[in-house]
Amino acid sequence: MNTKTEHLQQINEIKNIMERSSRFISLSGLSGVFAGFFALAGAAAFYIYIKQLNYGYTELAGRFPLEIDLNFFTFCFADAAITLTLALSFGIFFTTRKAKADGRTIWDKTALRLLINLMIPLATGGIFCLILLFRFGWFGIIAPCTLIFYGLALLNASKYTLDEIRWLGISEIILGLIGCLYIGYGVTLWAIGFGILHIIYGLIMYIRYEAVPKEKKYW
């Protein structure tokens, strides 16, 4: 029946506009995949560096903060900064590309809302971890803590973007909580949480929203 398809079309259009106006849907799955690979590389670099220093990660936890020299901090900082910069720039690249392909702009109200809601828990976690580290010297708890706060940030931000982010957030939280019970496996945790989970969810998002032919997409 003709009017039926018309009405269905109307419903689809309503759904489409609701999604587009309230969520940031340009997020590309490839961003996650690349962020995951860079995280794995960053973790590997850290692991090799620790090995070469000849003491284990658990040992480091005990030595902090007095017996660790400045080189160690410089390395940690550089490793993290390079990984983050690479992950972010490739993320922005793929997301801009997806937005352009769909005829949208990358920077709008939905992007701003997503960022604000992501950054509040994330910055809280960052400051909290810095306090743990420099005020109390609790080195070992930092890695699981970053995962928990990252997970909470994703969970919070997921209301304003693709649904998969919610599950990525929950996975990070669970991983972080498990990590709290096994202090000393921080690098492994980071490799799983920032590396493998990002790759898995990135691939899921890519397959669901980008690998499909355009006419099958519902937005």
Add this chain to the structure above:
Amino acid sequence: MKNFIDRLNKAFENRIRLGIMSALMVNASVDFLTLKELLDVTDGNLASHISALEKLEYIAVKKEFIGKKTKTTYMATKLGKLEFNHHLKALEDLIRNSE
């Protein structure tokens, strides 16, 4: 069948009005430019549909000054939300009963 069609709100039969209401249902407020980009319409076209919805008191208008520029934002009123939900329900029933 006739009964269901009667329940559809004539005010929402236009694609642009449907779009305006859809955006305002899920956002506390939306400004003119965002609506324009979202619906891909001309200024005049959008303005005329907005004023039609405004006249029916389905949407409310707020004008703010940001520096020298005015920024106009729109939000759905209680009545507008109610009517839109009725319209959606009627659409749904129509589809279900035409199977």
